Amino acid sequence: MIPAAKPIIGDEEREAVDRVMRSGMLAQGPEVAAFEDEFSRIVDGRYSVAVNSGTSALHMALIAAGVGAGDEVIVPSFSFAATANAVHLAGATAIFADIDIDSFCLDPRAAEAAITPRTRAIMPVHLYGHPAAMVQFAKLAKKHGLKLIEDAAQAHAAALDGVSVGAWGDAACFSFYPTKNMTSGEGGMVTTPSEETARVIRLLRNQGMEKRYANEIVGFNTRMTDLHAAIGRVQLTKLAGWTAKRQSNAAFLTEHITGVITPSVADGAVHVYHQYTIRVDGRDRDAFAAELTERGVGNGVYYPTPIHRLPSFELELDLPQTEKAAAEVISLPVHPSLSQGDLETIVSAVNDVAKAGA
Numbered sequence: 001m002i003p004a005a006k007p008i009i010g011d012e013e014r015e016a017v018d019r020v021m022r023s024g025m026l027a028q029g030p031e032v033a034a035f036e037d038e039f040s041r042i043v044d045g046r047y048s049v050a051v052n053s054g055t056s057a058l059h060m061a062l063i064a065a066g067v068g069a070g071d072e073v074i075v076p077s078f079s080f081a082a083t084a085n086a087v088h089l090a091g092a093t094a095i096f097a098d099i100d101i102d103s104f105c106l107d108p109r110a111a112e113a114a115i116t117p118r119t120r121a122i123m124p125v126h127l128y129g130h131p132a133a134m135v136q137f138a139k140l141a142k143k144h145g146l147k148l149i150e151d152a153a154q155a156h157a158a159a160l161d162g163v164s165v166g167a168w169g170d171a172a173c174f175s176f177y178p179t180k181n182m183t184s185g186e187g188g189m190v191t192t193p194s195e196e197t198a199r200v201i202r203l204l205r206n207q208g209m210e211k212r213y214a215n216e217i218v219g220f221n222t223r224m225t226d227l228h229a230a231i232g233r234v235q236l237t238k239l240a241g242w243t244a245k246r247q248s249n250a251a252f253l254t255e256h257i258t259g260v261i262t263p264s265v266a267d268g269a270v271h272v273y274h275q276y277t278i279r280v281d282g283r284d285r286d287a288f289a290a291e292l293t294e295r296g297v298g299n300g301v302y303y304p305t306p307i308h309r310l311p312s313f314e315l316e317l318d319l320p321q322t323e324k325a326a327a328e329v330i331s332l333p334v335h336p337s338l339s340q341g342d343l344e345t346i347v348s349a350v351n352d353v354a355k356a357g358a
């Protein structure tokens with residue numbers, strides 16, 4: 001079976017963890033500080049603050065943006081639940097707007113239509129590693145006086161018009177969960193152009209303290225450990241190579257797959273293929289996915305249920321593009337460990353199943 005995702009952990013990561021273990025300093029320390037500095041280089045030099053997960057990053061970025069009770073934040077429903085969970089954990093309400101099905105990302109027109117006097121922020125998701133329409137979102141945020149927060153959990157090193165994701169919004173949030181394009185075990189990063197926002201996130205992650213026992217605000221313990229940061233630092237050095245491999249794998253798949261809709265890339269966009277997601281337009285998606293599994297091609301459906309219809313939200317909304325995507329998507333393996341033989345197996349499995357009319 002070709003796995004749908006495969007974290008790559010090498011000797012360098014093991015040695016880095018061992019180095020931290022031997023140092024005896026396990027909690028947040030010099031490795032975290034170095035990881036932040038190094039991460040800033042892939043977000044056009046913005047401030048970076050490391051935390052314990054992507055969800056924490058979103059939660060704290062929202063709080064730092066002043067989002068709280070009575071506020072609305074516009075998000076896509078076609079995303080991982082963490083996107084909307086973070087809004088509700090901050091005390092605000094997630095307002096779900098439809099996506100543009102070609103990019104699978106939040107549709108700027110749908111987002112604009114969802115703006116009310118309570119709207120405080122827009123939070124597009126760079127889903128599957130494809131940058132959201134940030135030029136339009138930046139204009140929209142400016143026009144309506146809203147905060148712009150990027151959910152970049154799936155999009156390390158993606159870019160639009162030569163500007164990296166993570167360098168567009170008032171804040172952006174990355175995840176280092178093991179299946180993401182790079183990992184620290186668990187972990188997250190907030191990036192921001194604002195020194196003050198960076199300071200508030202640092203306070204929030206550490207019980208509101210900058211100086212020990214002089215707590216300035218009410219905060220969490222959402223610190224990253226030096227063990228995790230040491231892994232993340234090594235992975236960051238490998239990210240560019242892995243991204244190039246994901247992109248060449250995706251190019252091969254797009255060139256050879258027939259009979260289904262392959263991912264499109266917007267003008268000016270650099271897609272980093274966290275997922276390579278096809279649409280089985282009009283076919284029985286679950287049967288199609290089962291046939292692929294039968295042929296040894298691991299696959300995944302991200303996400304079968306839009307967030308607004310999950311038991312945790314249970315909202316009745318009319319989001320036709322979101323529903324269409326949720327019914328038609330299958331993500332194929334695209335990770336850097338695929339061999340040429342694996343790629344050929346994936347192509348022939350998809351083409352066979354498409355031709356058989358599953």
Ligand SMILES: *Cc1c(COP(=O)(O)O)cnc(C)c1O
Pocket residue numbers: 053054055056079080082083125151153154174175176177187188
């Ligand atoms: C993974 C992910 C998150 C949450 O990241 P964690 O590190 O798992 O907390 C948030 N948003 C999206 C779109 C994700 O894919």
